[in-house]
Amino acid sequence: MQTLLLKSTTILYLVGALLYLYFIVTLRERGARLGRMFLLIGGFLHLLGFCMRFVEAGHTPITNLFESLSFFALVIVGVFLLTEIRYKLRVLGAFVAPLAFLFSLLSAFQQSEIQKLNPALNSSWLPVHVIVLFIAYAFFAVAFAAGLMYLMQERQVKGKRMGAIFQRLPSLDVLDEINYRCLTIGFPMLTIGIITGSLWAQNAWGTYWSWDPKETASLATWLVYAALLHGRLTVGWRGRKAAILAIVGFLLVVFTFLGINLLPAGKHTYAALNG
Amino acid sequence: MGHIVIVGLNHRSAPVEIRERLAFPADTIGDALRSLLSLPSVSEGVIISTCNRVEVCVLADEGYRGTGEVKAFLADHHGLALPDVEGHLYHHIDEDAVHHLFRVSSSLDSMVLGEPQILGQVKDAYGYAGEFKSIGPVLDKFFSKAFSVAKRVRTETKVASSAVSISYAGVELARKIFGDLKDKTVMLIGAGEMCELAARHLLNAGVKGIMVTNRTFERAVKLAEEFEGTAIRFEEMVSHLKTADIVISSTGSPTFILRRQDVEEVIRIRRNRPMFFVDMAVPRDIDPDINDIDNVYVYDIDDLNNVIETNLEERHKEAGIAEDIVVSEVASFRKWLDAQQVTPTIISLRRKFDEIRAHEVAKALSILGTDDPKTCKVVEGLASSIVNKVLHAPLMALKNDGDGRDPMELVPVVRELFDLTDGGKDRE
DSSP states (O other): HHHHHHHHHHHHHHHHHHHHHHHHHHHHHHHHHHHHHHHHHHHHHHHHHHHHHHHHSSSOOOOOSHHHHHHHHHHHHHHHHHHHHHHOOOTTTHHHHHHHHHHHHHTTTTSOOOOOOOOOOTTHHHHHHHHHHHHEEEEEEEEHHHHHHHHHHHHHHHHHHHHHHHHOOOOOOHHHHHHHHHHHHHHHHHHHHHHHHHHHHHHHHHHHHOOOOHHHHHHHOOOOHHHHHHHHHHOOOOOOHHHHHHHHHHHHHHIIIIIHSSOOTTTTTOOOOOO | OOOEEEEEETTTOOOHHHHHHHOOOGGGGHHHHHHTTTTTTTEEEEEEOSSSSEEEEEEESHHHHHHHHHHHHHHHHTTOOOOHHOOOOOOOOOOHHHHHHHHHTTSSSSSSTTHHHHHHHHHHHHHHHTTOOOOHHHHHHHHHHHHHHHHHHHHHTTTSSSSSSSSHHHHHHHHHHOOOTOOEEEEEEEEOHHHHHHHHHHTTOOOOOOOOSSSSHHHHHHHHTTTOOOEEEEEEEHHHHHGGGEEEEOOOSSOBBOHHHHHHHHHHHHHTTEEEHHHHHHHHSSSGGGGGGGTTEEEEEHHHHHHHHHHHHHHHHHHHHHHHHHHHHHHHHHHHHHHHHHHHHHHHHHHHHHHHHHHHHHHHHHTTTOHHHHHHHHHHHHHHHHHHHHHHHHHHHHHSSOOOOHHHHHHHHHHHHOOOGGGGGGOO
């Protein structure tokens, strides 16, 4: 039942994403309204499935790739809906909803049986470490989408070619602010995620930091976002530069999350990609 | 009931010399409406007068007579000879008139397609007509419908979605860069008409403050007063640049007054907060290379013209959709109009026959010289049964039961055959 719920939300996210795309092409309000409704319903069912799986498995179900990809999609939807409420920026849906769909789809291709909990993961650190990180990642995903939109819009304004995109995208300032806001929430959470991971490592493996590939990639990600935040606060980096860094940062996030699992060895490979 | 008639002239039918002579200034509209209503065949009237058009819309007993009367009125009222102006006037009757007013209020007939002022001007005209009681139920309904059509066109098409004037295009661009303009400061360099217009648009959009600078300081002070801004000496312009988000320039300087390094310096001090330069001057005031700096955008007059051209193309593409909306709304309004025509005809037809019946019954009874209730009943029964049977077929035809023909075609025939002349007054 919960597996079915978790997998069926993929379709709801797909419909939501398509509706948002319909909205951005035709500018018909109904597209955005329906799109949001589908994401809301999808997110709700998704959360329900997650809770049911939690009860059934007896541990936080974020221990293999199916579970974590699925959970990531859920958090992205949640953070997007929050951003949409805050900024009333429906076009954002056309960029973020496809991301949620993509991760949900990837998860649907993974083995979905509940596995016996790896003893190394049996810790109360697990939910804290993973959930905090995923929330950070979701904010970075929204910043990534806003960054893409910023680059597209800036190209229009700078190049003085006012195409269809120009009318549809919001002002540069709003996009830059979303970039900043997501950074100010995402970065502390990323930091907490890394610190809790490190404490947990000390607890489980007897060492705070062991330079395993995932740790190294996380550090690189952290450095990119730290540089962006620092640049923003001290010399007033913004606009194009900030958008590009947000895009690079999120690509690193995806690499840390998925790419590392393709590498053979490493302490974090609980969740290898299938096939 | 009558016919809706519009007589008018616009920027296409008449040159400005004629338009200005035939215009109705706001303070004379009351008199004009009064003399309009005194025309023999006119029962309701509205006058729309703008710098690009005059439209006199009336409800007239007969379309063509109404047209002639209104044309003569237009010439007389302005003290002109009819032959001098007639060539510049157009007229529309009934369905054409409905179509025309719907297009006018939707700004499909405007010089600048989709410009928003015209709807307000038509609303003003409607307001005057209400104030001077020259409008009745038919034109009232007509104009209300025209407003709702205009609203539909505006919400369902992009005919009026983007700026098509240089000064407004600047505001639209500023909005795409800054979003909200509430906490933004504008600097005006030099004073041209376009520059002032842009500043006014920006003030309307709610900018926080305006700085004005000019080579002659007195001029800057004067303009600053006008905009409730601050005047700045031309030599200090660069040092104040750091507080300006939007800079609009139109000096007569033969060389650039702002160079790239000036702005690079300023943007560093501003910690990359964006700047938007609008260069309205020819030759240009602002080095176009400045556009290459991150977070700085420079638009010169040609760039703005290109923006407008793109917007206009977009509008013309949308106009087709708008015309379709207008046509479908004309059809729906026509139905209402037809119903207004048919119903009074039915009423007066019935009334006429009732009068004849009552008259003949009274006559017959007085000849019979009896007040025997049975005889009275038989005579009355006979008369009303004949009337009802005779009327049955024409009434059914007018109510359009079954055969799908347009009852409107019958209205004039029925009126003529049965000699119904009092139709229009029946509705009161």
